[in-house]
Amino acid sequence: MPDISLTTLAVLCLTAAAAGWIDAVVGGGGLLQLPALLVGLPHMAPAHVLGTNKAVAIWGTSAAAVAYARKAPVDVRTAARIGLAALGGSLAGAFFAAGIDSAVLRPLIMAVLLAVLAFVLLRPTFGTTVADPAPPTGRRVLAAILVAGLVIGFYDGLIGPGTGTFLVLALAGILHMNLVTASGTAKIVNVCTNVGALVTFTAQGAVLWQVAAPMAVFNLAGGALGARMALKRGSGFVRGVLVVVVLALVCKLAYDQWGG
Template identity: 35%
Template sequence: MFEISLTFVILLIGAAFFAGIIDSIAGGGGLITIPALMLAGLSPLEAISINKVQAVFGASSAAYSYAKAGHVDLRRQLPAALLAFGGGVAGAILISYLPSEWLRGVLPWILIAIAGYFAFKRGLGDVDGQRRISPAVFSATIVPLVGFYDGFFGPGAGSFYMLGFVSLAGYGLLKATAHSKLLNLASNFGGLVIFAATGAPVWGLGLVMAVAQTAGAMLGARLAMRVGARVIRPLLVLTSVALALRLLWQNYG
């Protein structure tokens, strides 16, 4: 049975709180929690599954905060959320059968490209831009694809949802952030269902971290709604680059 010291529990609570802030604004909270969990001695599968436990609570809190403030209609998003859930289920199932080394190899460069897009793309703000595909096509293609990635691996899924909403659906940054949270919740929950069925999560630790993640997500959502693109854009760039560097270090360091 897995044992962890009180010191590591306190550090993991702090990591979950900070991850909740980052994830509710720009995505990428798994960048913080998964390495912290592995540092505490958990296996990669245990770390990913525990991250799903606390991420579900954090995403729920952020989605509720944005909906309460009127930035997203959760009911209208339910069909897309079901597709994200299905993608998360499929990804979590396949992680047991497919090697993830190829994903680790290509993902850093994708994240660097995302960072470059948000750093140098002109005209990005809280005002909606040009829509390139219809909401139905977006929900049927991009949403389950990102949901699959979220179930299969996870970190950065929020950034991928954001990129899709901004570049394809034409959403402003604040609107994209608000709409990505329910989808992130759904794909996280889909992955968690499969991990729970296989007995992977350490529930006690996951729930303790969930309380901290929820508090951080509420704080982050308030901050994003207060200052909008001024904080969302730089955090998207920073989290994408940081996650890419972390993965490159794991791959080649």
């Protein structure tokens, strides 16, 4: 157990609740939770911080996934297929992570995010209505498995920030889902990737369970609340949160690239 004050632990728990809420609505909770852990546990190895982060995040993601699966029109079978592909992609990304210079990739990711932000702002109806109410074709499902599963899963293992947001955008665009259904599907995919990462970190002994356990309770509560709010307020609410999170992600990557 690291030497951590009750005040620091309380702040981490409140941060975990906020991260769970953000993650449940549109993804991107790690933008808040991971930096908080890095500040709160300054003397811990990065692997322990990452492992603890995954041990916390999986609870809020799972709570949100259950809430969406119960009340949103989520195709659990399709989500599970994409999730298995994402699990494989994340394992491959983690394998190559050591040989990739993230400083080279950040500008590219920022450019993609800015293009996504422009697209969302210029298309006010994106994700708020279903363009095609018919079930997705096999070709679209395969495209979702390849892009939302393998490609974004690979990115999650390689770098990680904003994975949930990318999943929501990909699912809404490829499968013509509204943003609420896309968020619910993304949560199921995220559970699959988080399980794989957590198993790896646990096997390496890189999870600080004494810190993760109380944070997980708050993260779970935040995830459940965020899912309920998204389901109640609809795609317009999710779209607003999406814009804010994408902007925050661009700022975070820009700071990591040029401000650190």
